[in-house]
Amino acid sequence: MNFSKKSMKEKIKVIKNLISTEIQKQNISNINLMEVCGTHTMAIAKYAIKSMLPTNINIISGPGCPVCVTAATDIEMGIELASRSETIIATFGDMIKVPGRKKTLSEFGNVKIIYSPLDALALAQNTPNKEIVLLGIGFETTTPLIAATMLQAQKSALNNFSVLSMNKTVPAALEVILSSSDCKINGLLLPGHVSAVTGRNYFDFLSKFNAAGVISGFGPLEIMESIYLLVKMFSERKKEVINNHPQFVTEEGNQTAMKILFSVFEDADVDWRGIGIIPHSGLAIRKEFAQYDAKKKFKLHTTRIENPPHCLCGNILMGKARPNDCKLFGKACTPANPIGPCMVSSEGTCAAYYKYYL
C-alpha cells in the first residue's frame, strides 16, 4: 500500500500542515483541547507536540494520572496500614513518594513495589504470617486486573490478602470538568488503553456536552492525527467520539474485563485530589467481597484531610491552571522533593512540565 511508503516524519509533516491549514481556513482564533490521560501528557511533552501546533491551539492536561488524583485521605490510609507490624503493602511504584501528612510510603520497610497485582497474590501465598494489602489505584485499564486478582484470592481461599480501593472511573470526572460554568474545553484526547477495555461507545456521553472526543494512541503521529480530527470536528461543529486507535479499541471494548470489574466493584462517590467528592466516579469493593476490603478488614477511619496549602494540583487536574501558575512549582516542589502528587507521578502534569518545559 502506498500510504506506508511515507516515513513517519513525512506523515507528521503532512498532518502538521493540515492542522495549520484548517486553523487558517476556518479562521479559528482559539481552540482548547484536553488530554485526559497521563501517558498522553508525557508523550505530548516528550515528542514536543506543542511546538508543532499553531499557537491558537491550547493543549491542557486533564485528570488522567491515577496517582495524581488520589486523595490525601487515601494516601494517609495507606501510610496508616504501612505503620502496622503485621502488614506488607504491595503497590505500583509511583505511589510510594506521594507525601502524606508526615511521611511517605517509601519510608517504610514493609512496602513492596509490584509490577502486577498477581505479584501481591504470590506475596500473600509466600508470607502466610503477614497481611498483604494491595493499594488499588488506577482507572478502567487497571481495575479489571485487581478484580481478577481478588477473584483468584477467593478461589485460593487466601485470608491474608486485601485491597485498599482508590480505584476510579473516567466519565464522572470528565462530566464535572465539562459541566463547570467556566469550562472552555472544545475537544478531548481520550485515553487509548482505557478505551481498549471500555470500548469506544463508553464515551458517547460526551455528546451531552460541548466537546468532541478522539480516542488516540500514544505515538507522535497518532497524537497529531487525533489533534487534527479534533480541530476538524471543531470547525465542522461536530461532537462525535472518533476511534483513532482502531487496532486496539473496538466499539464495545473487552466486555469480559468489564464484567469481572463490576462483579467485584460497584459504583461509589469518591474523593479526587483537589477536586473533592465526585458522585459515581469511583469503585468500592462489593460487600460480598468484604473480607478482601482493607478499609473494612482494618477498620480504617476516613476523616477527610485537606491538600497542602498553596498546592494547585486540584486546579491543574481540572485543566484550570498550569504548573507555572503554582507558587510552589519548581521551587518548593520539585521531582526530588514533591509536595503535590502531580509532581510525584512520572505521568503527572507538573513532572512533565518540570522535565520537558522548564
Add this chain to the structure above:
Amino acid sequence: MCLAIPLKVIDIPSEGMAQVETDGVTIEVSSILTPDIKKGEYVLVHAGFIIEKLATKEANSRLELFKEIYERKN
C-alpha cells in the same frame, strides 16, 4: 500508569495463562480477561494481564481518512 504493550501469543501453557513474546523476550501473563485468545494472535498486555486482543494489522490498523491522506502526493 495505564501503560500497555502489544505482544504476540506464542503458547498457551495452561488455562488462563499465555506465553507472550516480542523481539525474542517472552513472559507469561494471565489471559483471564481474554479467555478466547489463540496462539499467533497479538494482544495488549498491562501489568501482567492481557487486557484486549488486537485487530489484525491488514484489517483495521488505520482510519481510512488517514490512509487516503498519506496516499496523496503532497
